[in-house]
Amino acid sequence: MSLRDRLIPIVAALAVLGAGVVVILMLNSASNDGIKALENAKLAQVRTTARSFNARVESSLGSFAGLGAQPWELTPDSAADRAILDTFALDPDARSGSFLLDANDTITTGVLLRDGAQGSVYDAPGWAEAKEVLAAQTVVVLPVTNDGFTTDLPSYAFAIAVLGEKPGTLRGAFIFEVALTEDSAFNQEIRALAVDEDSSAVWRFIDSNGFVVATSAASGLGEEAEDLQVSDIKDGLSQSGDRLIVKADVPIVGWRVVFTQERDEFTAPLAGPLRVAGLVLVLVMLGVGLVLVAILVRRLRQAREEERRLRELARSQEEFISVVSHELRTPVAGVLGFLQTTLDHWELMSEEERLTAVRRAFVNARRLQAMTRDVLDTESIESGQFGYTMTEVDLAAEVRTAAEGFLSGPDEQLRLDLPEGPVTMQGDPDRLQQVLANLLDNARKNAPPQTPIQVRLESSAGQARLVVEDQGGGIDADQVERIFEKFVRGRDGNVTGTGLGLYITRRIVEQHHGRLWAESTPGELTRFVVELPTVSGATPADTSADRPMAR
Incomplete structure (x- = not known):
């Protein structure tokens, strides 16, 4: 055998081996890039969850602040104080309640107080520190305790300042305790983030003292997170041993959102298939290897596209939460x-x-x-669980009711052109009010101030036709259908709101076997038209003259 003949298989073997090494290196690099994209996506999800909760709590704290301005007497067994407290105790199944403190931290009266609590001194963890900031901050969230003064369950509390006559002084406080239960709406929301019961992935909300306020795990609620040194964990993504940790702060209450998972399990959906593919590529022909590399490149592109989509979704969600708040x-x-x-x-x-x-x-x-x-x-609507309770209703009466609710300001003008008799149809009164309120609110937001809004209702041939017309700037022809899409706020995109009103309105009208569309003359007026079937045999009446409604 010639030297050349000997060299050919050696060179071929080396070429195959070299191709395998190159493929393994490429797969390893792609795997690292994919894992990085996966980590960034998880980090974005945790931070979005924290920002979402922070915005919700900030909105709630604004409404709680008004509780401190009530005319509290703050005397033992005050009937007036008890009467006001009872107006807030609306949930008969509540697991915790609220109470009042005087200037000496003595509990004067409350709802669902435990035996012996009234007349005792309130000394919950964090209360001394909270008092120092209450005069300036008005509302403070206290850390988790093993039990409260209105519940024997682990709980945290909202402390609302009752200010004294002099600036910076406290006359007392309103304490609202929240029991930590696995079936609470907040904990169920966090439980919904869990993907698999057998997974090591755990979501937790942890307070300033390291106690678990909500968790996706089956245990640990209200207990100290002993497996984590929360104060030592840096914000963002880190690793402790074989465990991946992602943390984001909720500054409004001093809590943290912490996600943990075994790193091998976290990377397995991406890294596992890639390692198998690499082994296969080493053992098979170079051509098969090139095909698998192409597949890998496509998967990497998909991972990067998913990362981009998640970033965009997080940005849209943050903007939407801010607008709604x-x-x-x-x-x-x-x-x-x-x-x-x-x-x-x-x-x-x-x-x-x-x-x-x-x-x-x-x-x-x-x-x-x-x-x-x-x-x-x-x-x-999108999950198919949007319920309706159909009954026989008078659409004209529903329009009048919606108009009365719409007239909330002195400059509000509304011109009604309604039949004198009833316009009977099968429908859900609440959903119809939702349609009318959304259409009137849309007209108010987009029409110039002090210009009238025209509402006209006609009935003929088994069909009702409702028209809501305003003198706004109109809608461009290419935008007439787009305004019925989700999160489109205003005809020019500058009007604030949830951006869901017209989307929901059209879906409700369609469920009533009707139609909704917009007609517009740019620069002059905009008209929204709703057509709904009336009950067979209903007698349409002549419409009355325009009746302006204004306040």
Whole structure:
């Protein structure tokens, strides 16, 4: 055998071996890049969860602050204080309650107080430090305790300052305890983040003292997170032994969101297949190796695209949470304002003034309900769980009711053109009110101030036709359908709101076997038209003349 013949198989073997080594190196690099993308995606998810919770708590703390402004007497067994506390005790299945402290930290009265708690001194962990900042901060979240003064379960508490007459002084405090239970809405929300019961992945919300406030694990709620030295864990992504740790802060309450998982398990969905593919590529022909490399490159591109999509989703979610939190403040302030005015001036107000104040508070509460319902309804619609209770309703009466709720300001103008008789149809009254409120609110946001909004209802040939028309800037022809998509806020994208109203409205109308569309003349007016089937045999009436409604 010639030297050349001997060299050929050696060179071929070396070439195959070299190709295998190159492929292994490429796979190892791709695996590292993919794991890095996976880590970045998880970090983005944890930070988004923390920011989302922080925004929700910030919105809630704003409403809690008003509790300290109540006319508390802060005397033992005060009937007036107890009456006010009872107005907040709306949940008959509550596992914890609230109570008041005087200037000496003595519990004066409360709801669901445990035996012997009244008259005792409140000395929960963190209370001494909380008192030092309450005068300036108004609301403070206290750390987890093994049990509270209104519950024998682990709990944390909101402390709301009752300010004294002099600036920077406290007359007492309102303490609202929250029991930590596995079936609470907050804990169930965190449990939903768990992917597999057998997985080592655990989500935890941990307070400033290292106690678990919520967890996706089956145990550990209300206990100290002994497996973590939370104060030593840096923000972001780190590793302790064989365990991956991702941490993000919730600054408004001093909590942390911590995700932990065994690193091998975390990387297995990506690294495992790549290692197997590398071994196969070494043992097979170079051509097969090149095919698998191409597949690997495609997978890496998909991982990078998924990382980009998650970043975009996190950015959109953060913007959406910020918008919703801002929009919720107006109706909350309206409800608290009208109710506070009524409480402060009850004896001086006439019966009609009281009814007017309560009615306006009710209207703002319905606005708040509608906004929060938009967010929840979107998820229900897309999951097919959006419920309807169909009954025979008068659409004309529903329009009048919606118009009354809409007239919340002195400059509000609304022109109604309605039939004198009923317009009967099969529908869900609450969902129809949601449609009307969304259309009127959309017109208000997009029309110039002090310009009238025209609402016209006609009925003929078994069909009702509702038109809501405003004198806004109009909609470009290429945007007429886009405004019915999710998260599109305003006709030019500059109007604030959840961006879900018209999307939900169209889906509700379609479930009532109707249609909703927009007609617009750019620069002049915009018209939203709803067509709904009426009940067979219903008698349409002649429409009355325009009746302006304004306040």
